[in-house]
Amino acid sequence: MASSDKYFVIAIGGTGMRCLEAFTHMCAMGLFDTKEINILTLDTDAINGNKERTENLIRQYNSIKTTSNAKGGKVNTDTFFSAKLNLFSFYTDYDNSERANFKQISQIHSDPDGNNKLLADLFLDEHVQDFNLAHGYRAQTHLGSYLMYHAFIEAARSLQAGTNIKAHEKEFGEFINMVYDAGGDAKIFCFGSVFGGTGASSIPVIPKAINDAIKIRGGDKMALSPDAKFGATLLTEYFSFKKPDAAQKSKDGNAVIADSSFFTLNSQAALQFYQDDPTVKSTYKKMYHIGWPIDPLDFSKDNKDKETITGGKNQKNPCHITEFLCSCAAFDFFNSDEGLDGKDAVYLYKSVKFKDNVLNLNFNDFIGDGKNGKLFARKFGAFVSFMHLALSKNKGARGDNGVKGFLNQLKSQNIHHYNSLEDQYTSELNDYLKQFGYSIDQNAFVPGWLYQVRSTVPGKFVLDDKTYTHNLNELEKFDAGMIFTEKDYHWTGAGSFLGDSYNTFVKELLEVETEPKEEQHCSGTNEKFLAHIYNAIRDSQKIN
Amino acid sequence: MKKSFSLFILLSAIGLDASAKCIGPKDVPGLITQTYILAVVAAIAFILLAVLSANLIKFQGGSNPKDPGKRRLWFWLLGALSPIAFLLYNLLVVVPELCKGPAASKFSMHPYIGTAILLVLYIIIGLVLSKTMKRAKVGNWFPSKG
Numbered sequence: 001m002a003s004s005d006k007y008f009v010i011a012i013g014g015t016g017m018r019c020l021e022a023f024t025h026m027c028a029m030g031l032f033d034t035k036e037i038n039i040l041t042l043d044t045d046a047i048n049g050n051k052e053r054t055e056n057l058i059r060q061y062n063s064i065k066t067t068s069n070a071k072g073g074k075v076n077t078d079t080f081f082s083a084k085l086n087l088f089s090f091y092t093d094y095d096n097s098e099r100a101n102f103k104q105i106s107q108i109h110s111d112p113d114g115n116n117k118l119l120a121d122l123f124l125d126e127h128v129q130d131f132n133l134a135h136g137y138r139a140q141t142h143l144g145s146y147l148m149y150h151a152f153i154e155a156a157r158s159l160q161a162g163t164n165i166k167a168h169e170k171e172f173g174e175f176i177n178m179v180y181d182a183g184g185d186a187k188i189f190c191f192g193s194v195f196g197g198t199g200a201s202s203i204p205v206i207p208k209a210i211n212d213a214i215k216i217r218g219g220d221k222m223a224l225s226p227d228a229k230f231g232a233t234l235l236t237e238y239f240s241f242k243k244p245d246a247a248q249k250s251k252d253g254n255a256v257i258a259d260s261s262f263f264t265l266n267s268q269a270a271l272q273f274y275q276d277d278p279t280v281k282s283t284y285k286k287m288y289h290i291g292w293p294i295d296p297l298d299f300s301k302d303n304k305d306k307e308t309i310t311g312g313k314n315q316k317n318p319c320h321i322t323e324f325l326c327s328c329a330a331f332d333f334f335n336s337d338e339g340l341d342g343k344d345a346v347y348l349y350k351s352v353k354f355k356d357n358v359l360n361l362n363f364n365d366f367i368g369d370g371k372n373g374k375l376f377a378r379k380f381g382a383f384v385s386f387m388h389l390a391l392s393k394n395k396g397a398r399g400d401n402g403v404k405g406f407l408n409q410l411k412s413q414n415i416h417h418y419n420s421l422e423d424q425y426t427s428e429l430n431d432y433l434k435q436f437g438y439s440i441d442q443n444a445f446v447p448g449w450l451y452q453v454r455s456t457v458p459g460k461f462v463l464d465d466k467t468y469t470h471n472l473n474e475l476e477k478f479d480a481g482m483i484f485t486e487k488d489y490h491w492t493g494a495g496s497f498l499g500d501s502y503n504t505f506v507k508e509l510l511e512v513e514t515e516p517k518e519e520q521h522c523s524g525t526n527e528k529f530l531a532h533i534y535n536a537i538r539d540s541q542k543i544n
Numbered sequence: 545m546k547k548s549f550s551l552f553i554l555l556s557a558i559g560l561d562a563s564a565k566c567i568g569p570k571d572v573p574g575l576i577t578q579t580y581i582l583a584v585v586a587a588i589a590f591i592l593l594a595v596l597s598a599n600l601i602k603f604q605g606g607s608n609p610k611d612p613g614k615r616r617l618w619f620w621l622l623g624a625l626s627p628i629a630f631l632l633y634n635l636l637v638v639v640p641e642l643c644k645g646p647a648a649s650k651f652s653m654h655p656y657i658g659t660a661i662l663l664v665l666y667i668i669i670g671l672v673l674s675k676t677m678k679r680a681k682v683g684n685w686f687p688s689k690g
Binding site: 394396401404408468502511 | 602603604605606607608609611612678679680683684687689
């Protein structure tokens with residue numbers, strides 16, 4: 001990792017958005033210290049539920065970091081929310097009666113000789129040319145790649161012309177300008193699946209599409225640096241959903257609907273393509289194979305939907321461990337220069353023991369073992385403890401403002417550095433933690449990201465199983481200092497009769513040594529408050 | 545019966561002996577000094593009790609933790625208890641030992657002055673401790689407004 005590196009993330013489609021959600025939580029844990037990361041969300045569906053959820057999460061992240069003179073805050077070191085995230089959103093504009101399907105976009109019938117139609121028929125079935133694109137490419141990757149490339153080029157032309165530029169095109173322009181400015185220091189990582197629609201269609205064409213968009217945007221005087229480095233996940237099938245029935249397919253524009261029973265086949269075909277395609281091999285530096293050996297997660301299981309959800313605001317699928325592993329792949333790509341010098345793409349994977357239907361994951365299985373394993377344990381453990389302190393101990397999950405509890409505790413111990421923080425700030429941070437952990441709605445447990453991910457692991461998930469309890473009584477008494485099964489990492493006083501972990505944590509919080517340090521580069525009061533909390537938890541944990 | 549009768553005789557003799565040896569005017573200055581020393585010792589003892597109680601009260605969760613209020617309450621409870629206990633001790637144990645007349649009248653004001661000293665000392669030591677150890681649990685006794 002060179003200090004001049006510039007970091008970019010492109011999240012594509014529903015799966016890409018959930019990978020980005022995991023990535024954002026990793027940033028909140030502080031696993032992307034001192035990095036400014038430019039993020040482009042890319043979808044065919046402007047109102048997709050997963051896209052909306054992830055973008056809102058990043059906006060919330062930025063709001064938590066925002067200071068009076070820096071929107072989205074600044075990069076910090078060794079603390080929570082240490083990375084600075086710049087969000088850009090771009091979507092292909094298909095929610096329009098004149099651009100709803102391939103035929104309309106390509107203006108096939110504008111050719112009186114019918115040559116366009118003949119050419120299209122060579123590659124695409126009639127019903128593929130006709131289906132409504134507003135909810136994505138519906139596993140038709142041959143069509144998707146073509147249209148996604150077209151969308152990039154169209155946006156670049158619009159930017160070059162300088163008239164009627166739409167807001168999302170403007171954001172796309174800002175993003176590609178930054179990629180161009182980064183030159184050979186650009187490290188661009190793409191999140192998406194290889195078995196579905198939008199992600200699978202886009203990943204192969206992204207480097208070329210960005211390069212060509214930069215060229216058009218710059219009037220052929222600009223180009224993507226040949227030293228810019230691309231990485232991506234090759235995420236194979238891990239979920240399924242309700243099979244579409246004939247009645248749904250018979251509706252106008254719905255002749256093609258993705259069928260998850262073909263996802264295994266799609267994955268196999270995609271991997272063969274990625275193995276052989278010369279463009280992919282020459283444009284990407286690292287590709288991370290991520291697969292799921294266990295039965296796919298059924299997204300339709302608890303839903304009472306009559307039809308297959310093809311996209312839109314209803315597509316808010318739960319999160320999965322494989323998406324978390326994808327964000328860990330981004331960690332490796334951004335932090336390691338190994339394998340970036342080669343001419344062809346390097347394909348990477350890491351295997352985990354799966355026996356008797358049990359998959360145990362410990363802190364060495366995510367971003368590497370040794371020093372990185374300890375780093376993961378420290379940061380992941382600290383954020384989970386923070387979540388439990390705020391939500392379980394301080395009752396933040398039950399409608400109280402758990403984060404304000406820390407602030408009031410500091411105030412009552414005569415530490416007034418953070419008095420200027422308003423209720424809106426503590427409330428936003430509390431809400432973020434609820435999205436990360438859990439919330440309680442009318443006495444019912446609502447799982448957040450962590451609990452959703454945990455539920456997909458048939459075995460140990462880094463921490464003691466009690467950490468993920470859904471039982472409201474157990475949560476109320478939960479000791480945030482005993483989340484590890486490794487007793488060496490238990491906080492002083494944890495589980496003892498006289499003391500408890502919260503007492504230990506507050507004592508650490510009151511020590512002068514845990515106040516934010518200059519080397520943590522926190523400028524705003526909000527960033528300093530987070531660093532103070534982080535330091536107190538880190539010192540309570542004793543993970544060296 | 546014989547045993548209990550003997551015990552009654554012994555206690556009566558001790559009682560008679562004690563009343564016979566009441567504290568006279570000559571010993572009153574010494575008793576006054578002893579009373580003030582006891583007031584200082586009591587103030588320190590009660591402060592130590594207040595420190596102990598403050599530290600035994602754990603930091604509590606919630607958006608408005610109640611533990612600082614509990615520590616303050618215990619500080620003032622002990623602050624109220626200490627002069628009452630000291631005054632009652634003097635009035636019920638020490639004063640009856642004084643010979644009636646000049647000795648009693650010479651000592652009469654000092655239990656009250658000692659009590660006042662104890663109370664003032666308790667508050668001053670508490671204030672100093674609270675302000676010098678602002679971040680400790682005793683810091684809750686006299687919180688600063690920030």
